[in-house]
Amino acid sequence: MRVLVLVLSLLAISGTAKADPVRQTKAPFEDSFRQLEGEDWPTPTDYRNAAGSPGYRYWQQKVDYRIEASLNEAARSITGKAEVRYANNSPDEMRYLWLLLDQNRFKRDSLSERSSTVSGGGKISFTAIRRAKRMQGWEGGFSGLKVTDSEGRPLRFTVVDSLMRIDLPGPLKSGEAMTFRMEWSFPLVETRVLGGRGGYECFTKPDEDGNCLFLASQWFPRLAVYSDYEGWHNKAFLGSGEFTLEFGDYDVSLTVPDDHVISSTGVLQNPGEVLTAVQRERLERSRTASQPVYVVTPAEAAAAEKGKPAGLKTWRFKADNVRDFAFASSRKFIWDSVGVKQDDADNPLVMAMSFYPKEARPLWDAYSTKAIAHTIKVYGDFSFPYPYPVAQSVNGPVGGMEYPMITFNGPRPIKDRKTGELTYTERGKAGLIGVIIHEVGHIWFPMTVNSDERQWTWMDEGLNTFLQFQAEQQWDEKFPSRRGDPKEIVEYMVSRDQVPIMVQSDSLLQFGSNSYAKPATALVVLRETVLGRELFDFAFKEYARRWRFKRPTPYDFFRTMEEASGVDLDWFWRGWFYSTDHVDISLDRIVQARIDSGDPEKEKALKRDLSKEDPQSLTDMGNTAPTVVETDPSVRDFYNQTDAFTVTEAERRKSREFLERLSPEDAAALKVKDNFYHFTFSNLGGLVMPVILKMDFADGTSETIKIPAEVWRKNSRQVTWQFVTPRTLKSAMVDPRWETADADLSNNAFPRAIIPATLKPEGDEDAPNRMKDMGLIVGPDGLATRPARKD
Numbered sequence: 001m002r003v004l005v006l007v008l009s010l011l012a013i014s015g016t017a018k019a020d021p022v023r024q025t026k027a028p029f030e031d032s033f034r035q036l037e038g039e040d041w042p043t044p045t046d047y048r049n050a051a052g053s054p055g056y057r058y059w060q061q062k063v064d065y066r067i068e069a070s071l072n073e074a075a076r077s078i079t080g081k082a083e084v085r086y087a088n089n090s091p092d093e094m095r096y097l098w099l100l101l102d103q104n105r106f107k108r109d110s111l112s113e114r115s116s117t118v119s120g121g122g123k124i125s126f127t128a129i130r131r132a133k134r135m136q137g138w139e140g141g142f143s144g145l146k147v148t149d150s151e152g153r154p155l156r157f158t159v160v161d162s163l164m165r166i167d168l169p170g171p172l173k174s175g176e177a178m179t180f181r182m183e184w185s186f187p188l189v190e191t192r193v194l195g196g197r198g199g200y201e202c203f204t205k206p207d208e209d210g211n212c213l214f215l216a217s218q219w220f221p222r223l224a225v226y227s228d229y230e231g232w233h234n235k236a237f238l239g240s241g242e243f244t245l246e247f248g249d250y251d252v253s254l255t256v257p258d259d260h261v262i263s264s265t266g267v268l269q270n271p272g273e274v275l276t277a278v279q280r281e282r283l284e285r286s287r288t289a290s291q292p293v294y295v296v297t298p299a300e301a302a303a304a305e306k307g308k309p310a311g312l313k314t315w316r317f318k319a320d321n322v323r324d325f326a327f328a329s330s331r332k333f334i335w336d337s338v339g340v341k342q343d344d345a346d347n348p349l350v351m352a353m354s355f356y357p358k359e360a361r362p363l364w365d366a367y368s369t370k371a372i373a374h375t376i377k378v379y380g381d382f383s384f385p386y387p388y389p390v391a392q393s394v395n396g397p398v399g400g401m402e403y404p405m406i407t408f409n410g411p412r413p414i415k416d417r418k419t420g421e422l423t424y425t426e427r428g429k430a431g432l433i434g435v436i437i438h439e440v441g442h443i444w445f446p447m448t449v450n451s452d453e454r455q456w457t458w459m460d461e462g463l464n465t466f467l468q469f470q471a472e473q474q475w476d477e478k479f480p481s482r483r484g485d486p487k488e489i490v491e492y493m494v495s496r497d498q499v500p501i502m503v504q505s506d507s508l509l510q511f512g513s514n515s516y517a518k519p520a521t522a523l524v525v526l527r528e529t530v531l532g533r534e535l536f537d538f539a540f541k542e543y544a545r546r547w548r549f550k551r552p553t554p555y556d557f558f559r560t561m562e563e564a565s566g567v568d569l570d571w572f573w574r575g576w577f578y579s580t581d582h583v584d585i586s587l588d589r590i591v592q593a594r595i596d597s598g599d600p601e602k603e604k605a606l607k608r609d610l611s612k613e614d615p616q617s618l619t620d621m622g623n624t625a626p627t628v629v630e631t632d633p634s635v636r637d638f639y640n641q642t643d644a645f646t647v648t649e650a651e652r653r654k655s656r657e658f659l660e661r662l663s664p665e666d667a668a669a670l671k672v673k674d675n676f677y678h679f680t681f682s683n684l685g686g687l688v689m690p691v692i693l694k695m696d697f698a699d700g701t702s703e704t705i706k707i708p709a710e711v712w713r714k715n716s717r718q719v720t721w722q723f724v725t726p727r728t729l730k731s732a733m734v735d736p737r738w739e740t741a742d743a744d745l746s747n748n749a750f751p752r753a754i755i756p757a758t759l760k761p762e763g764d765e766d767a768p769n770r771m772k773d774m775g776l777i778v779g780p781d782g783l784a785t786r787p788a789r790k791d
Contacts, residue, residue, distance in 0.1 A: 032688045032716040033571045040578070041555045047228040052559030053546050060551055062087040063223045063248040070255040070312075071214060071329055076200050078219055079144075079185040087177040090226060094172040096165050098226075098234040100245075102218035103186045104162040105237055106140025106194065111161045112239045130193050140194075142186045142221065150179040162237040164221060182221055188214060191397035198326070198408070201397035203359070207420065209305045213330030213357060215396045215408050218243070222324065225452070227551060233452065241454030241505030244446070245323040247549060253316045256329045257309035261296055263335075263355040263394050264327035265405045266319030274315050286337040287349065292369040296335040298358060304331040305358075319388075319404060321549060323450055326403035328394040332357040336365065340373045344385035350376055356395035360412045363424045363432055368393045368409070371436040371475075378437075378471040379444050382537070383544035387448050393436050400435040402442030409435050430480050437475075438468045449544055450551045457505040458577075459554060462519025469520055483517040484524050486741040492517060493582035493685075494743045501577045502554065521741060522576040529690060529739050530572060530709070531565055539564035571709055575687040584685030586747035587693075587734050588718075593676040595669070598659055600651040608645040677723045679732070681711075685743055688712040694736040697727040704736065 037050075044050035046057040064087075069080035088094055105112040113135070118124070147155045147166055156167045172178050191199035198217030203209055225233040225244050233244060254262060262274075271280050279295050286293035309331075319325060337353040354368035372393055376386045388405045398408040411432040413422040444467075446453060446460035453460050469484025482488070492498065492513040499509050501519055508514050527536040543552075543560040554577075562569050575581055596603060629635060659667070681691055691707040711719050734748040742748060746755055771777075771784055779785035 030716050032574065033568075033710070033713045034574070036558070036570045036573060041558070042229070042553075045228070048553070048556055050559065051563045052543070052556045052561075054550055058550065059089045059091070059228065061089055061223075061226055061246045063246045065220075065248060065250050065252070065325070067220060067250070067252045067325075068255075069220070069252070071216075071257075071260075073212065073214075073257055073309075075187070076190075076212070076214075077185060077187045078216060080220055081181065081183040082220060083150075083179060083181050084223070085177055085179045086172070086223060088172050088174060090228070091174050092226075093174065094168065094226070096167050098224040098232045099164040099166065099221045100218070100224050100237065100243065101142050101159065101162050101164050101221055102237045102243070104141040104159070105239060106189055106196070108135060108139050110141070111236050115238065127193075131195070134190070134193050138187075140187055140189055142184050144183060144185045145221075146183040148181050150181065152181070155180060160236075163224070163234050184221060186219070188216075191215070197398060197401045199397060203332075203357075209332070211305050211330065211332050213328065213332055213396050215326075215328045215394065215398055217326045217398075217401065217403060217408070219326070225551070229553060230455075233454070235454055237454075238506050240508070240511060241457060243324070244450060244452035244454065244551070247321050247323050247450070250317070250319040250322060250325050252319075252325060252327075253314050254327060254329070255312050255314045257331065258311050258313035259304045259307060259309045259331045260313070260329045261301075261304075261331070261333040261335055261355065262315045262327055262329045263333070263353070263392050263406060264315070264317045265322060265325045265403055266317035267389055269316040269318055270314075274313055283337060287339040287351065289338050292336040292338040292352075292354070292365075294334065294336050295353075296333060298334050298361065301332055301334045301358065307331075322388075322404035323447060324403050326406050326408075328355060328396060328406070328408070330355075330357065334358065334361070334365075336369055338369055338373065340376050340386075340391075342376060342380055342385045344380075347385060347387065347389065350386050350388070351390045352376065352392075353390060354393045354395075359415075359422075360395040361422070363411070363413050363429065364395055367429065367433055368395075368436060371433045372440050374475055375437045375440040375471055378474055379441055379467055382467055382470065383444055383449075383541055384548055386443070387548070388443070391440055391443065393440065400439050402439040402447065404443060404447045407436070407439035407442070409439055411435060427480070433475060433479075434468065434472055434481070437471045438464060441467050441471070444544070448549060449547045450549070451553075452551070454505050456502070456554050457508065457511075457515035458501050458519040459552070459557065461515045462501070463523070465516045465520035466523040469524065484520050486521055486525055487738045489513075489517055489521040489741050490582075490743050493741060498580050500579055518576070522572075525576075525689075525740060526561075526569075526572060529692070529706070530569070531567060535565040535567065571688055571712075575689075579687070581686030582743050583687045583689050583741045584683070584743045584747070585689065585691055585734055585740075586682040586684050586744070587732060587750045588680040588682050588747075590680075590729065590732060590750050591678040592729065593678060595672050595674075595676070598655055598670050600647045600655050604645040604647055608643075611645070674724050674726045675728065677725070677729055678720050679723065680718065680720045681734070682718045683712060683716055684747070686716075688716055689740050691721070692735045692737070692739060694733045695723070695729055696731045697725075698730045699727055701727065 044055075046055045048058065049055045064085040065082050067080055067082040069078055071078055086097060104110055107113065118128075145157070145159070145164070147157045149155055149169065155169070158165045158167075166180065168178070189196045189199035191201060198215040198219065200212050200214045202212040222243075223246055225246055227233065235241075250266060252264070252266065254264065256262060268274070271283070275283070282293055282295045286295065333355045334357070335353065335355050337351055340350045340352050341348060342350060352369050352372035354364060354372070356364040356368065372391050376391060380386060390405050392406045394406060394408050395410070395412065396408055397410065399410040401408040409432065411428055413424040414428065415422055441464045442460060445451065445464045451459035465483050469481050472479040472481045492510065495510070497509050498514060499507065501514060505515075527533055531539070539561045542564040543557055546560060547556065558569070558573050629640060662670070679693065688709050690709045691711065692704065693707060694702060694704045696702050705723070707721055711721060732750045735742045735745075738745075746752070775786065776784040777787050
């Protein structure tokens with residue numbers, strides 16, 4: 001019996017108590033300020049502590065690559081071989097390694113291809129048609145895979161969709177390292193047909209030069225992450241959630257046609273072998289130039305377009321402490337460069353460089369490299385100095401993608417179909433500047449602050465979009481930013497098809513709004529409205545500093561922002577990141593109250609005056625004949641000679657006794673003449689927020705007060721808040737500057753505002769008329785016929 005009682009007690013402790021530590025069983029109380037620590041957030045460890053910092057036993061793996069690869073321009077493929085050194089810094093013993101084979105996404109039987117869906121709405125784009133037909137006759141993915149140990153002995157490996165497991169010949173113990181070799185090849189995708197984050201683009205229209213440019217990304221098998229909080233990050237790549245990888249050092253040799261120019265992660269090691277003396281002089285001069293300098297001029301690129309390669313050339317690059325490696329190659333590239341100074345003793349000069357074909361001019365000449373330089377300044381101010389020696393922007397078929405030291409960006413000028421002249425729109429110019437800021441910004445998040453986008457997309461896309469918004473507004477205060485301003489997120493916040501920000505990447509709905517726009521807006525609100533700039537900027541910079549070249553989780557970010565700012569933000573994370581609630585705070589009513597003086601003569605006189613403002617009954621107004629009381633004096637008595645506002649002697653006596661009992665402090669309080677305004681607010685959207693209240697007074701003054709979010713802590717649905725002033729309130733408005741993403745502005749004003757609108761007249765549309773569309777009319781016999789020709 002005692003054993004049974006003990007077992008039941010243990011079950012109660014480990015089951016019910018742990019699964020539901022806080023239970024509300026009485027009133028329907030919704031605690032929007034319930035703490036996330038200890039319930040929703042993982043328990044701190046020695047590896048990552050409760051303050052949001054890396055713990056004293058924090059570790060991460062290190063992977064170094066020595067790669068030799070060649071680009072086959074005719075076959076549009078890449079072949080490579082690599083020597084990889086894997087250092088096991090974890091406390092665990094390892095018997096196998098997992099690698100990412102992201103190119104396998106383009107195999108016809110991949111999880112990505114087989115699980116893709118269509119809208120089913122009866123429409124299809126031309127791009128979708130072309131893609132479907134291409135995949136019928138072409139297949140991507142890695143082939144020719146070979147893995148050996150450092151002595152050339154084969155290692156067993158297993159391919160699982162977009163992953164590869166290498167079985168080690170013996171356990172790799174903690175603190176040990178091992179080296180293996182691998183070989184591979186794969187066909188590049190035609191990006192504008194198949195999509196993707198790399199590939200090729202060929203200029204083969206009748207008025208084009210027939211050359212191609214190549215963007216190489218996810219182009220070699222890369223070691224997956226092994227972390228303290230998840231173990232192996234071996235979730236298959238389905239196309240959306242991007243990549244978390246291990247830091248390491250790269251030594252990469254790339255063999256391409258000898259008339260190609262390469263932009264790459266890393267620093268060029270053999271400029272004397274691949275650049276002319278004049279080009280090397282221009283590159284050196286650009287380090288101290290005030291404006292970008294052409295390293296490869298438009299004329300040189302045009303000459304290369306018209307020529308043919310005489311052979312091959314190998315470019316060698318080195319990159320230290322990076323988590324990935326990408327490159328671009330083409331004979332079409334124009335190359336410009338300028339040195340950007342920054343306040344960093346370890347990295348005082350960054351080379352900002354752009355590579356682009358003539359089709360990208362003049363937009364790219366004017367803005368690309370300058371946008372890189374601007375990004376380096378703004379992001380450095382918000383987080384830490386740019387950590388690498390070069391930052392590059394490459395034009396090609398990829399709309400926007402980032403890798404260490406190199407980004408791919410798509411916007412170009414528009415060619416007029418009739419004249420062939422190139423122009424660009426204001427939107428195109430803003431699009432180019434914005435995407436370069438965004439992609440170069442990713443070199444901070446996640447290329448340096450190494451979060452896991454496949455698990456938590458918002459951690460790099462959202463944080464980066466927040467900083468992009470700051471950089472855009474510092475470029476031009478009228479910059480047409482698409483994401484970041486609170487008023488721009490309202491439509492998404494009230495939409496039906498959405499999930500919380502914290503949902504895993506492959507399950508997200510409305511991907512861009514969820515992972516880019518909403519978290520970016522949340523951080524803008526947190527900075528401008530909740531914390532203020534000083535507290536936010538200190539905490540955000542502390543987060544970036546702590547996790548530079550390390551791997552944070554959302555909980556490390558949340559904890560750091562709270563710990564460094566000194567402000568409890570659990571309510572904010574719960575509302576913005578863990579729910580699909582929206583902001584809609586209604587100002588329901590305002591009561592103007594005053595202090596009762598305790599003098600019945602004064603109080604009843606005031607009540608009598610107020611009663612005179614009441615409208616007369618319609619019945620009394622309509623009855624014109626004299627009443628009984630008016631015509632018969634005998635029915636009149638005491639009550640006809642007094643009214644409810646007549647002061648009685650008993651009331652006077654009671655007042656005197658009350659006033660005599662008061663202390664001097666209480667007597668003084670009775671003499672306060674101020675107005676006590678009671679504002680009743682309703683939280684209709686569910687997301688608790690500070691209430692920004694602007695009050696306009698009869699004397700012409702105004703006052704705006706930020707009521708903290710904690711006003712909702714005891715009732716998250718409706719609260720009444722008091723404001724005391726001698727002034728007379730004329731009107732009031734919630735969120736007058738539209739800073740909280742309030743979804744319904746019509747209930748923010750008191751008295752309610754008249755909402756302006758414009759009605760656009762529309763004519764009646766003709767019903768479908770197949771007879772008319774076929775050029776027929778009704779003939780004399782009532783049948784459809786063609787009208788007689790008029791000579």
